[in-house]
Amino acid sequence: MAECVKVCTQNFGKGAQDIEVYKKLGGYANISERLFNMSQFELIDYVQRSNLRGRGGAGFPTGMKWSFVPRNSGKPVYIVVNADEGEGGTFKDHFLMLEDPHRLIEGLIIAAWALGSRAAYIYCRGEFLPCIESINKALNQAYAAGYLGENIMGTKFCFDIFVHRGAGAYICGEETALINSLEGQKGQPRLKPPFPAVSGAWKSPTCVNNVETIMALPWILQHDPSEYAKMGTPRAGGTKVFCISGDVKNPGVYEAPLGTPMMTMINEYAGGVVGGKLKAVLPGGSSCAPLTAEEAAVATMDYECLASMKTMFGSGAMIVINDTHNMVDLLNCLGNFYSHESCGQCTPCREGTGLLHRMLNLIVEGKGHDGDVELMQSLCGGFGGVTICPLSISLGGPVSSYTAKFRADFDEYIAKNPDHAKPRVQETYRPGIFW
Amino acid sequence: MREHIQGAVQFVSNNRLKFDRPAQPIEALPDPGQTFGYVNKEVPQPSPKEVLAKLETPEIKERCADLLSRYPVGQGALLEVLWLVQGVFGWVPREGIRWAAKVCGCAPAHALGVATFYTMYNHAPKGKFLLQFCRNISCTIKGAPALIAHVEKSLNIKTGETTPDGLFTLLQVECLGSCGNGPMMLVNDDFATDVENDQLVMKPGTTLTEESIARILKWCYAHEDNVPKHDVLGGIVKGHGGHPGAPGATAKPQVADYAPPSPVLNVKAEADENGATLTWKGAPEFTKIVVEKKNGSKWDVVGEPGVKDKAFVDAAGKVGDVYRMIATSGERTAKPSNEAVTTQKPAPVEEAK
Ligand SMILES: Cc1cc2nc3c(=O)[nH]c(=O)nc-3n(C[C@H](O)[C@H](O)[C@H](O)COP(=O)(O)O)c2cc1C
Ligand code: SF4
Ligand code: FES
Numbered sequence: 001m002a003e004c005v006k007v008c009t010q011n012f013g014k015g016a017q018d019i020e021v022y023k024k025l026g027g028y029a030n031i032s033e034r035l036f037n038m039s040q041f042e043l044i045d046y047v048q049r050s051n052l053r054g055r056g057g058a059g060f061p062t063g064m065k066w067s068f069v070p071r072n073s074g075k076p077v078y079i080v081v082n083a084d085e086g087e088g089g090t091f092k093d094h095f096l097m098l099e100d101p102h103r104l105i106e107g108l109i110i111a112a113w114a115l116g117s118r119a120a121y122i123y124c125r126g127e128f129l130p131c132i133e134s135i136n137k138a139l140n141q142a143y144a145a146g147y148l149g150e151n152i153m154g155t156k157f158c159f160d161i162f163v164h165r166g167a168g169a170y171i172c173g174e175e176t177a178l179i180n181s182l183e184g185q186k187g188q189p190r191l192k193p194p195f196p197a198v199s200g201a202w203k204s205p206t207c208v209n210n211v212e213t214i215m216a217l218p219w220i221l222q223h224d225p226s227e228y229a230k231m232g233t234p235r236a237g238g239t240k241v242f243c244i245s246g247d248v249k250n251p252g253v254y255e256a257p258l259g260t261p262m263m264t265m266i267n268e269y270a271g272g273v274v275g276g277k278l279k280a281v282l283p284g285g286s287s288c289a290p291l292t293a294e295e296a297a298v299a300t301m302d303y304e305c306l307a308s309m310k311t312m313f314g315s316g317a318m319i320v321i322n323d324t325h326n327m328v329d330l331l332n333c334l335g336n337f338y339s340h341e342s343c344g345q346c347t348p349c350r351e352g353t354g355l356l357h358r359m360l361n362l363i364v365e366g367k368g369h370d371g372d373v374e375l376m377q378s379l380c381g382g383f384g385g386v387t388i389c390p391l392s393i394s395l396g397g398p399v400s401s402y403t404a405k406f407r408a409d410f411d412e413y414i415a416k417n418p419d420h421a422k423p424r425v426q427e428t429y430r431p432g433i434f435w
Numbered sequence: 436m437r438e439h440i441q442g443a444v445q446f447v448s449n450n451r452l453k454f455d456r457p458a459q460p461i462e463a464l465p466d467p468g469q470t471f472g473y474v475n476k477e478v479p480q481p482s483p484k485e486v487l488a489k490l491e492t493p494e495i496k497e498r499c500a501d502l503l504s505r506y507p508v509g510q511g512a513l514l515e516v517l518w519l520v521q522g523v524f525g526w527v528p529r530e531g532i533r534w535a536a537k538v539c540g541c542a543p544a545h546a547l548g549v550a551t552f553y554t555m556y557n558h559a560p561k562g563k564f565l566l567q568f569c570r571n572i573s574c575t576i577k578g579a580p581a582l583i584a585h586v587e588k589s590l591n592i593k594t595g596e597t598t599p600d601g602l603f604t605l606l607q608v609e610c611l612g613s614c615g616n617g618p619m620m621l622v623n624d625d626f627a628t629d630v631e632n633d634q635l636v637m638k639p640g641t642t643l644t645e646e647s648i649a650r651i652l653k654w655c656y657a658h659e660d661n662v663p664k665h666d667v668l669g670g671i672v673k674g675h676g677g678h679p680g681a682p683g684a685t686a687k688p689q690v691a692d693y694a695p696p697s698p699v700l701n702v703k704a705e706a707d708e709n710g711a712t713l714t715w716k717g718a719p720e721f722t723k724i725v726v727e728k729k730n731g732s733k734w735d736v737v738g739e740p741g742v743k744d745k746a747f748v749d750a751a752g753k754v755g756d757v758y759r760m761i762a763t764s765g766e767r768t769a770k771p772s773n774e775a776v777t778t779q780k781p782a783p784v785e786e787a788k
Contacts, residue, residue, distance in 0.1 A: 039769065041697030041718040071720055072691055076507075076679070088571040088610040118689040119505075119678050126518075126555045127567075127611055129624040132669030143674030150676060150686070156693040160675045160686065162505045165668055167514055168555030170609060184506075184513030184539060186552040202507050245573040245614035252615045252639060286572050286610070317614075319573055333572045337609050343552075 005231065007219040007239045008212055009255045011100045017134055019141040022102040030106060030221045031147055035113055036155050040071065043114040047217070050225035051237030056082050056173075056210030057285070057315050059236070059303050066207060068197040069115050075204040079111050079120040082178060082210050086125060086170035088286030088337060089317035092241040092253050093211040097124070097131040100215070101138035105161060107214035109147065110221055112159045115207055119160050123178050126167045135163055170341040174389045175208040176200075177343065188343045189389035210315075212241055232258035233302045242301065244270040246320040262291075262299040266320055276322035280406070284314020286334055287394030289401035290321070310401075327406040328363060328413050331398060335360040338395035349392035352379055356399055368414035369424040373403050478559040486530040489523050498668075499538050504677030504684040509540040515668060517550055522667035526557035554608075562597045562604035563662050564655045567621040570607040573614035577642065582618050583607060585645055589652070602659060603652075618643045622651060624665045630654045692767060699724060699760040699772035704752065705780040711752020712780070713760070715772065717742065720764045729757035729774070754779050 016022045023029075038046075048063030069077055081104070085093040097104060108120050124132050139161060142148045150158045164182055171177050172187035179201045181187035200206025216238060220228045229237035236258050242265060245251045249271030256265065262281060266273065280290040283299065289311040291299055299305055303313045321330065339357035344350045359376055362368060380396035387393075403410060414420050498519060502512040516538050520531035527535075527550055536546035550556045568574075568583050587593055590603055597604040613619045616628050616637055627635040629647045635654065641647075677684025697718040704711050713726060721742040727734040728749065737758075740747040749758070760772040 037695065039695045039697040042700065045700050045716065076688065085612045086610055089573045089614050090610070091612045091614050094612045113694060116689055116691075116693070118686070125612070126553070127608075127621060129665055129667075129669055130626065133665070136670040136672050139672045140670075140674065143672070149674055156690050158687060158689055158693075160677075162675070162678075163669065163672070165515060165518055167518070167553030168608075169553050181514065182511060183508065184510035184541065184549065185545075186549055202511075243615060245617060246576045250640065251617075282572075319576070319614075321576060325576060330572050330575060333570065333575045337571055341609065 004239060004255065004257055006255050007228075008096060008100075008103070008215045008241050009253065010219075011103065012095075013099070016100050016102060017098075017138065019102060019138070019145055022100075026222070027102055027218070028106055028145075028147060030218055031109055032153065034221060035110060036153070036157070038113070040114055040116060043110070043221075046225050047114070047220065049229065050220045051229040051232070051235070052213065052216055052220065053236045053303065054210055055212035055216075055240065055315065056208075057087070059313060062209065062213055065197060065209075066111075066114055068195070069205045069207055070198065071116055073205060076119065077115045077117045078201045078204060078206040079108060079115060079117045080175075080178060080182060080201065080206060080208045081108065081120065081122040081214055082173060082175065082208050083122055083124040083128065083131070084166055084170075084173040084178060085128075085211075085315075086173050086341075087315055087317065088334070089245050089282065089319040090243055090285050090315045091245070092243050092316070094128060094131060095253050096211055096215055096241065097128070098134050101131075101135045102142065103215045103218055104135065104211060105138055105142050105147070107217040108161055109152075109159060110217045111207070111209070111214060113157065115205075117207075118158060119162065121182055121201075122161065122163045123166060123172070123182060124163055125172070126165055129165075132163055132165055139163070169343075170337075171343045171389070171391060174391070177389070178208060179206060186343070188345050189391075191388055233304065236303050240301070240316045242269075243315075243317045244320065245317070247273055247275050247322040247325075248320045249274050256301070259300050259302040259305075262296050262301055262318070265301060265318060266296075270320070273320060273322055276324045278320065279323040279325065280321045280327065282311075282317075282319040282321070284312045285317040286319070286337065287397065288312045288314050289397055290327075290405060292405055326412065327402050327409045328360070331402045332360045332364045334395060334398055338391060342391060346387040346392070348382055349387045352383060352392060353395050355379060356395060363410065363413050366413070366416040368410075368417050369420050369422065370414065372414065372424065373407070373410050377403055480528050480530065481524075483530045486524075486528055487534065490520065490531065490534050495519060495523070498671070500683050501671070501677075503539070504681045505675075507678050507681055509538075509682070510545075511539075513539045513541060513546060513549055514553070517546070517556060518667045521556060524560075526560050563602050563659065565604050565606065565621070565623050567606045567608045567611070569609070569611045569614075569617065569619045571610035571614075573610070574617035574619055577617045579618040582643060582645070582648070586648060589649075602655065613637065615639070616642050620648075620651075622655065623662070625663075627651055633657075696764050696767040696769035697721070697762065698769040699762045702758060702760050702772045702775040704756065704758050704775040704777040706752055706754045706756070706777045707780040710748050710750040711756055711758070711777045713740075713747045713749070713758055713775070714745065715760055717762065718764070721762045722765055723763040725761045725763075727759050727761065727771075728752070729759075734759065752777055 011025055044066050052062045053059045054062055083093050166172050169187045172181045174189045175196055176190035177187040182201055196206040232238045239255050239257050241253055241255050243253050254269040278293040281296045282290050283306050306313045335357035339353035342349050342353045376399055380400045383392040383396040502515045503509055506512050516535040520527050532546050532550050533543045536543040570579055590598055592598050594605050594607050611619045613626055625635045626637040628637045628641040628643050630650045676686035679686045679688040700716040702715045704713050724740055726738045728737045737749050754777050756777045757774050759774050762769045
């Protein structure tokens, strides 16, 4: 395994939760040395040239997103850190915030300077109380050291960071739902446009960025953006914190350049597949299409390659599955998950995810019928473009691809029903209350 | 999430509407006890007086004031104030929700809607130790279902239930964001895969096993009378002045000119028979741009392109001339751009037909 530059995880295990240690490791040097001489425009250009793309899932170029935020609109500009990590298989933000909270704070100061933001909110999911404690401790130290507050280090610049504890809703990871939740409402996504960059929290320009995106900024400013862009692929620069979980010897978070081959990640970083032969890999969290072992052998971990294989890079969360598992059981987990987390605004999503969930449950219980798979596939076809947010597709996509790639697993389960050849009685899969 | 709708529909159909079709038992989706205490279940509520006595203390008042100062609109603090209520009672009684609504200046119905939307607010008292097991995909791969069944058996309760001694409540939840250590559980607010030095720990490379669960349960029994308690909002941050304009905040708004004014970036000059063509990258806030050409040790102004223009042509320009651009935004003039040395424009490549 080639030694790679560590951008976000360089301080892991070094006790960088303490500001003195963090400063000794080179932290906050940007703030005292470079940042205050730069204009907003130069800084945004800097980030654009680094080719940094959002690490939260959508992979939108960060510099471009920032350039959409209107300056001098007369309204305050908010930065909201998306720390509502809830996607199955993703756990990088959890450890990034636990191990290196000051890097997040330093990154936020840089982002605030670029956007002219006065207040930033870290929206942390409710389950991550240890992370919130770690950040709050770091915030207290940063305030005491004068990196936050009014007239930071003698400049005219004022900036505050607040932590907002969420209360358990995966959908609040979607940026507009996150903003609703920050405003003290139900976490239901909003229709776009207007996009948050123009009209987000309290109708003001709002920039929502993932924890890892923000934490890459101090390194980029410290080095040259071209050095960051050099790592990675031509269209997406830098390194990525991958989370590898499932059937591997050493699951965990590993930082590697974008474009690393998938099998290198699995065999060299995570110590190889255990418990059986490789059956499938989910490359980007629970809502992406799985790759079979043959596809995984040729895949590289970057946005373009995975998109060309009809799956997605997502949050870089690789879930490795060996051949002792039946894919229907795993899809059933996702059915549970997405139908429970649907916010209930859009009928196709609320009903559709519930129906898929119910049908998967029946199949797993041994009550499947011939034709169920086709029925589920036709249901998934009804999600595209008709819902407010992509959550419905996050289940629809996996259902279509699991059924297409692992049809034998479904047939195996359906064959357990002695009456599987008989047509299904409709009542058995009606959810009941919504009909 | 969808429970708040299910609950409402069930409530309506139980109590209000009479459908002309025969009454049917309403079948909820099979969802083993994820949310604790459904909206439509009758839960004995403490008296309003009792609730207010516990909530209206100087300490909580101070924290509420701090929370309210952070958001431009009071309602922003609603989730956090509900957390304070849950911190006092371990769950959110109806009167507590009403109180939170009053603190944040929103309608009680809105606060109830919010409190029932998010799954982490409990609407009924729970055991001293809330055990939440992840049942999502990574943990399932690593054997979560068997482990949950094992815990159900050893505590002799089902998911969603509380042990008769009031110690444990068992829930199954979605991904806890620690899949690398999966199967994963939360004991109240702590991620736990084992016990070490009398503390719950989640160390890299460790996962829950039947043995480590036995150790964790033993730890719980040992701490029955002094359950370790975290601050619900992870501690207090001192030093901030709040959000400008919020009640109680001392913060001033950001001034527009805190940073140096934006210069023109990335100026390039290329010459052909028509003169030198300049391209550059400009900021949206520019109000004036001036192009200058080097003349010995001086700079001569050669033109003033529009702020929205994409290119500028100096008809007298030739290869080797040096240009720079100076931008003004409002009252402030920025430092000069990079100095661009004019190069020969490459001949347009003939496309092979
Ligand atoms: C259903 C859904 C859930 C999401 N969950 C998360 C999440 O947990 N964390 C995250 O950073 N982004 C999440 N996103 C992506 C955000 O909407 C958004 O794209 C991201 O926060 C932008 O930040 P970035 O540009 O830094 O990636 C989610 C999106 C959707 C549609
Ligand atoms: S698609 Fe689903 S989760 Fe997204 S807004 Fe619609 S109902 Fe809510
Ligand atoms: S899947 Fe269990 S913690 Fe993520």
